[in-house]
Amino acid sequence: MVWGVQDGTHDIVGTSFDPAEAKKGNQELESWLLQLLNPRLHFRFYPVVMEQGEAVVVLEIAPAFRHPVQFQGREYIRVGSYKKPLNGFPDRERALWRALERTPFxxxxxxxxxxxxxxxxxxxxxxxxxxxxxxxxxxxxxxxxxxxxxxxxxxxxxxxxxxxxxxxxxxxxxxxxxPTLSRKALRVIKYQGTGKMFTERELSEPRGYAASFEETLRLLNSLLPANEVMGQALRRDVPMFPELAVREVVANALIHQDFLITGSGPTVEIFDNRIEVTNPGEPLVDTRRFVDTPPKSRNETLASLMRRFNICEERGSGIDKVVFQVEFFQLPAPLFEVPPGFMRTVLFAHRPLAQMTKADRVRACYLHACLKYVSREPMTNATLRERLGISDKNAAAASRILGEAVDAQAIVIEDKEVGARVRRYLPYWASPQPPEEVVV
Incomplete structure (x- = not known):
């Protein structure tokens, strides 16, 4: 849109409109417009002074992506020189939706x-x-x-x-x-302690994801807490979190985010006892089925290129690797959360079994069952003891955890006629009759 140019003749006549000074009520015009748009697409005013001194203002508006933009809850379309509600022109609305659906981000x-x-x-x-x-x-x-x-x-x-x-x-x-991509830069925040009260360091990676990925991982690993281990002659620092698991979680957040959600981007938050990796956009797959479900990406071209760069695999094995690495290091099971409009993965530092909550134990048992099932291996009391670091003489403790997971309907017994010590267990979705309600 242009102010200061006459319709029809296109003569430059100038304008008194000043977007920096314009207000709607007591609110600045740009702020008022932005909060009424859904999604909040990028726009920008450009004041220009022409050769003869006339003031002209140009409004640049980013194109719609995936679906029409709403203003005050309604979509509009230009018909001739008039602005009309889009729902009054169903043929044009259908054509617009088809065009937007064919245009990937x-x-x-x-x-x-x-x-x-x-x-x-x-x-x-x-x-x-x-x-x-x-x-x-x-x-x-x-x-x-x-x-x-x-x-x-x-x-x-x-x-x-x-x-x-x-x-x-x-x-x-x-x-x-x-301007349309600047808010998508990866943010890394390191806190003191286990809460968000005190920020120790905050960084924003200004470069593109592929160009900066390896350096970003090196930065993350330098910020992650480590344990000091005494070897035969020297002390050395051992990372609290598996580097491969961190890599896969960060790559997933970058690749599978919803770029349509404006004003927010992927974030890595580091605490003394955990890492939280959050990205805009709810996952396309049920979080409980991350281990076994084939991959789905809302950004297929981006995912394909990242695979060629060896940053991701696009085979759906990323979460399998995360779960495997967590089990190998005998850490608490990762947590996959879906706050409204977002996806968050939480990796926890080492915690003794006695300090794990019931939810932690059930989640660890369930993900262990998933990993074993997709590996075509049975989950038993013995494999769970190995996973959780339970000694053989404490097999009863593993049995209690299995019982908790069965009661939560997160896992099922393959054959109830078999003795408890040698029973095999399946994730709930592998049962011939999956339960209706599952607590994981």
Whole structure:
């Protein structure tokens, strides 16, 4: 939208409208508009002074993504020179929904009409070739052609290049250069103690996910608490959390987030006794079925590229690895939570079995059953003792935990006629008659 240009003749006449000073009631105009939009898409006012001194204001509005944008709870459409409610034009509404559903986030434009030199400045192209294990092309045209081949950039009809959301999100040298993506930068927050009262350190990674992934992991591992272990001659620090588990959880948060949710991005929060990794968007798979369900991603192109960069596998085995690593280190089972509009994974530091809650024990038992089932191995009292570090002479303790999990209907007994010491157990969903209500 443009203020200061006359309709019809397009003569520049100037305007007295000043978006910085404009208010709606007692509220600034931009703030008022933003809170009434759903989703809160990016827009920006540009005041311009022309050669003859006329003031012109341009409003740039990001395109809708996935579904039409609502203002005060209603969608609108332009019909001729009039604004009309979208639901009054069902044919156009259907066509609009089809168009939006066919346009994935990755194909959106993060920066428009960018020169070739600015493309190479705004994107970390050396990281792209390094992650692919390919040699850097000798000339600029070869570099641009390779970036275009993977849809990181696309030719712009008005000249130059468009940097796609895919290119900006993965390889931006400075995400704040892309207004629609800047809030998606990964935040890392380290707290003192087990609560959020005192922040020890807070960082925001300004580069794209793929370009900065390995360095981000090194930073995380340097911030994570460690235990000091005395060897035969020297002391050494042993990480409290398995590095592979941390890698998989962070990669999942980056790849499977819902980019449509504006104003928030993936966050890693580090406490003395746990790590919490949160991303916008509720998961497409029931959290209780993470171990056995084939992968689903709302960002398929991004996930495919991250697989080629060996950052993720796209085989659905990421959570399996997390659970396996947690069991190998004999840590409490990971917790998968779904706050409204978000996904959170919690990894816990070591805690003795005596200090685990009933919910902790049931969750550990259930995930152990899931991991064994997908590995085509039986879960028994003996395997649970090994998982939880219970001595053989305390088999009764493992039996009590199995009983708690059975009562919670998280696991089922494969054959009730078999003696308790040699019984096999299945996750609830593997039973011929799964229970209706499960507590996990």
């Amino acid at each position: 990755e194909d959106g434009v993060a920066a428009e009409r960018v020169s070739s030199d600015d493309v190479l400045r705004m994107l970390d192209y050396p990281a792209y070739f390094r992650l692919l294990g390919a040699n850097l092309p000798p000339g600029r045209d070869g570099i641009l052609a390779a970036l275009a081949e993977d849809d990181l950039i696309k030719p712009c009809e008005a000249g130059g290049w468009n940097i796609t959301n895919l290119g900006g999100m993965l390889f931006a040298t400075h995400l704040p250069d892309f």
